Amino acid sequence: xxxxxxxxxxxxxxxxxxxxxxxxxxxxxxxxxxxxxxxxxxxxxxxxxxxxxxxxxxxxxxxxxxxxxxxxxxxxxxxxxxxxxxxxxxxxxxxxxxxxxxxxxxxxxxxxxxxxxxxxxxxxxxxxxxxxxxxxxxxxxxxxxxxxxxxxx
Amino acid sequence: xxxxxxxxxxxxxxxxxxxxxxxxxxxxxxxxxxxxxxxxxxxxxxxxxxxxxxxxxxxxxxxxxxxxxxxxxxxxxxxxxxxxxxxxxxxxxxxxxxxxxxxxxxxxxxxxxxxxxxxxxxxxxxxxxxxxxxxxxxxxxxxxxxxxxxxxxxxxxxxxxxxxxxxxxxxxxxxxxxxxxxxxxxxxxxxxxxxxxxxxxxxxxxxxxxxxxxxxxxxxxxxxxxxxxxxxxxxxxxxxxxxxxxxxxxxxxxxxxxxxxxxxxxxxxxxxxxxxxxxxxxxxxxxxxxxxxxxxxxxxxxxxxxxxxxxxxxxxxxxxxxxxxxxxxxxxxxxxxxxxxxxxxxxxxxxxxxxxxxxxxxxxxxxxxxxxxxxxxxxxxxxxxxxxxxxxxxxxxxxxxxxxxxxxxxxxxxxxxxxxxxxxxxxxxxxxxxxxxxxxxxxxxxxxxxxxxxxxxxxxxxxxxxxxxxxxxxxxxxxxxxxxxxxxxxxxxxxxxxxxxxxxxxxxxxxxxxxxxxxxxxxxxxxxxxxxxxxxxxxxxxxxxxxxxxxxxxxxxxxxxxxxxxxxxxxxxxxxxxxxxxxxxxxxxxxxxxxxxxxxxxxxxxxxxxxxxxxxxxxxxxxxxxxxxxxxxxxxxxxxxxxxxxx
Numbered sequence: 001x002x003x004x005x006x007x008x009x010x011x012x013x014x015x016x017x018x019x020x021x022x023x024x025x026x027x028x029x030x031x032x033x034x035x036x037x038x039x040x041x042x043x044x045x046x047x048x049x050x051x052x053x054x055x056x057x058x059x060x061x062x063x064x065x066x067x068x069x070x071x072x073x074x075x076x077x078x079x080x081x082x083x084x085x086x087x088x089x090x091x092x093x094x095x096x097x098x099x100x101x102x103x104x105x106x107x108x109x110x111x112x113x114x115x116x117x118x119x120x121x122x123x124x125x126x127x128x129x130x131x132x133x134x135x136x137x138x139x140x141x142x143x144x145x146x147x148x149x150x151x152x153x
Numbered sequence: 154x155x156x157x158x159x160x161x162x163x164x165x166x167x168x169x170x171x172x173x174x175x176x177x178x179x180x181x182x183x184x185x186x187x188x189x190x191x192x193x194x195x196x197x198x199x200x201x202x203x204x205x206x207x208x209x210x211x212x213x214x215x216x217x218x219x220x221x222x223x224x225x226x227x228x229x230x231x232x233x234x235x236x237x238x239x240x241x242x243x244x245x246x247x248x249x250x251x252x253x254x255x256x257x258x259x260x261x262x263x264x265x266x267x268x269x270x271x272x273x274x275x276x277x278x279x280x281x282x283x284x285x286x287x288x289x290x291x292x293x294x295x296x297x298x299x300x301x302x303x304x305x306x307x308x309x310x311x312x313x314x315x316x317x318x319x320x321x322x323x324x325x326x327x328x329x330x331x332x333x334x335x336x337x338x339x340x341x342x343x344x345x346x347x348x349x350x351x352x353x354x355x356x357x358x359x360x361x362x363x364x365x366x367x368x369x370x371x372x373x374x375x376x377x378x379x380x381x382x383x384x385x386x387x388x389x390x391x392x393x394x395x396x397x398x399x400x401x402x403x404x405x406x407x408x409x410x411x412x413x414x415x416x417x418x419x420x421x422x423x424x425x426x427x428x429x430x431x432x433x434x435x436x437x438x439x440x441x442x443x444x445x446x447x448x449x450x451x452x453x454x455x456x457x458x459x460x461x462x463x464x465x466x467x468x469x470x471x472x473x474x475x476x477x478x479x480x481x482x483x484x485x486x487x488x489x490x491x492x493x494x495x496x497x498x499x500x501x502x503x504x505x506x507x508x509x510x511x512x513x514x515x516x517x518x519x520x521x522x523x524x525x526x527x528x529x530x531x532x533x534x535x536x537x538x539x540x541x542x543x544x545x546x547x548x549x550x551x552x553x554x555x556x557x558x559x560x561x562x563x564x565x566x567x568x569x570x571x572x573x574x575x576x577x578x579x580x581x582x583x584x585x586x587x588x589x590x591x592x593x594x595x596x597x598x599x600x601x602x603x604x605x606x607x608x609x610x611x612x613x614x615x616x617x618x619x620x621x622x623x624x625x626x627x628x629x630x631x632x633x634x635x636x637x638x639x640x641x642x643x644x645x646x647x648x649x650x651x652x653x654x655x656x657x658x659x660x661x662x663x664x665x666x667x668x669x670x671x672x673x674x675x676x677x678x679x680x681x682x683x684x685x686x687x688x689x690x691x692x693x694x695x696x697x698x699x700x701x702x703x704x705x706x707x708x709x710x711x712x713x714x715x716x717x718x719x720x721x722x723x724x725x726x727x728x729x730x731x732x733x734x735x736x737x738x739x740x741x742x743x744x745x746x747x748x749x750x751x752x753x754x755x756x757x758x759x760x761x762x763x764x765x766x767x768x769x770x771x772x773x774x775x776x777x778x779x780x781x782x783x784x785x786x787x788x789x790x791x792x793x794x795x796x797x798x799x800x
Contacts, residue, residue, distance in 0.1 A: 019198055
């Protein structure tokens with residue numbers, strides 16, 4: 001149950017450089033190149049965001065919850081959870097842009113992409129063979145794609 | 154990051170087999186070089202790379218999200234346009250400072266020489282001195298040393314004079330001067346422009362991106378038509394104007410049986426003396442007494458170009474090969490001065506017997522022997538260095554030696570004064586034949602391929618591939634700096650290269666005159682020679698009334714340093730459209746990007762083109778030249794189809 005792989009951030013290592021945000025946007029761009037992605041319309045979106053509160057930097061992305069509020073709120077039936085992998089995914093062909101998921105997510109990890117009319121949240125780079133792009137982009141190795149047990153205490 | 158993101162369009166570290174072999178040897182010996190360090194530096198911060206990281210004041214660093222459409226502002230209220238324009242302006246002024254401080258040094262050497270304080274030097278090209286003196290309105294009937302003193306003082310004033318404009322600005326064609334006046338960017342004093350750029354980019358001063366870029370333009374012009382031009386001319390006066398000369402290039406020039414001394418950096422003041430001293434019989438005897446057959450002096454980067462152009466000394470390699478010269482294990486001493494000298498040399502040298510010797514009081518490297526160069530005792534200084542190197546010969550460890558076999562013949566030593574005069578032959582020394590060849594469609598135009606190497610791009614790949622396609626397209630290529638060394642290694646700097654690589658029209662021109670299709674014009678300060686050559690083409694007439702109309706283009710496809718940004722900007726501001734890669738750090742601001750790649754053409758008649766792909770750059774250059782030809786209503790190309798597309 002707890003052993004599903006997700007993006008885990010070690011906040012003590014995060015310097016708040018926001019490189020993960022850029023890597024996420026590039027990974028979700030058409031061209032996959034930072035220089036070219038800037039000239040795309042619409043601009044690519046990122047779904048990890050470095051939050052800063054009370055002296056702690058927290059790169060926050062979808063937690064792929066055990067009982068995802070977004071899934072229950074989605075009237076279009078676009079959100080599903082894979083019980084094998086634990087991933088919560090949005091089927092963009094079904095998403096109608098009602099933003100219910102955006103409103104109910106307790107982490108603020110789902111956002112509204114007004115240009116495309118679709119919800120945006122971390123898809124763990126499902127189309128990227130090497131896995132989530134944010135992880136190798138982190139210069140201090142604060143991000144891990146793994147199970148909670150993998151994290152050094 | 155992927156190769157694509159880094160702009161690498163061909164896998165592998167280099168297309169040069171000598172570099173690949175030397176790098177493998179370094180790896181076998183566990184020596185870290187720039188490629189491993191660069192790998193370890195990944196991921197590179199995209200905010201910085203896009204010019205959106207501002208570290209100017211101490212409230213930040215602030216950075217702007219490039220993927221947000223919101224008008225994000227840094228703490229002070231500076232947005233993406235201000236921040237990237239400030240970063241760009243600072244890069245330009247640092248580049249200008251480097252070239253111009255080099256010029257200042259040469260100015261002082263000239264004065265010391267003329268006043269007898271530097272007895273090892275002499276005025277070698279009195280003719281050119283006379284010409285410059287006349288141009289500056291000085292008395293030309295005085296003695297050579299008097300004239301040199303006056304020229305030295307007059308030009309030294311250009312660094313900090315209170316009123317007026319730089320002397321050499323008047324050399325530019327009228328069209329350029331008028332544009333500069335209209336835009337308010339005629340450079341005043343060199344130091345002043347650099348200082349003003351630093352002032353404007355200080356926290357809370359200039360926030361308008363266009364006003365910042367125009368300040369950067371004025372600063373860059375103070376380099377191209379100021380510092381760099383001064384350095385070129387004064388070096389010609391002091392050490393002699395180059396003449397065509399044969400030599401060899403690549404790591405294979407190093408000799409197993411000799412004391413190898415590599416000079417690296419930019420200023421020819423010391424290396425000229427090393428060249429002189431290395432031919433002295435006393436030094437040769439000393440070297441032989443230490444068990445070596447002789448002494449071999451070879452260069453890296455622009456020091457190499459300086460002593461190649463004037464002394465025919467062999468070139469060991471370009472920027473990315475500096476550590477590899479040491480890791481051949483066969484270099485007794487590497488003598489460095491300023492610019493492009495990587496601190497990593499010290500770590501490489503620590504694995505070998507090589508003595509790394511810094512000589513400029515402006516550039517020290519921790520853990521390196523420093524021999525402060527005294528111009529008054531220049532020759533003694535050079536001899537001492539050569540003796541140190543000779544003493545070091547016996548410490549060479551044969552087990553660690555691996556000199557790649559590759560070395561290539563080349564012809565260098567072309568200048569604005571002599572290069573195109575060869576086209577006219579000895580008795581008809583003018584630019585007419587060049588202009589005629591362009592007008593008749595034998596030559597499509599002239600391409601200046603210049604600039605550095607960068608570890609972000611497979612070493613030499615862009616230089617070689619682009620030049621190959623330009624030659625095929627009947628473009629006469631002029632080169633400086635590390636670009637020239639890259640093409641020399643590829644064999645383009647031999648007259649025979651015309652038979653192999655040139656299109657029919659270019660081949661006819663090269664065969665008639667006996668020149669290589671790629672002309673080596675010197676070090677990176679010698680890009681000023683290209684400005685003068687363009688001016689001469691305008692003066693000769695028939696292919697444009699100012700530089701921006703000429704069928705010419707500049708290409709810097711492996712740029713790395715701030716100097717390169719300054720050169721790119723003065724080329725554009727002088728009317729030469731410049732194809733540049735990797736782009737300066739402005740991509741994060743659509744406004745700055747648009748100005749540099751589009752609107753600037755309205756103001757200065759030329760623009761930047763940022764394109765990473767070598768083949769696309771080459772095609773874009775050909776298209777650009779065709780568009781210029783079309784605008785001038787020149788005859789169609791004699792032997793080739795013009796490209797249908799217009800730029």
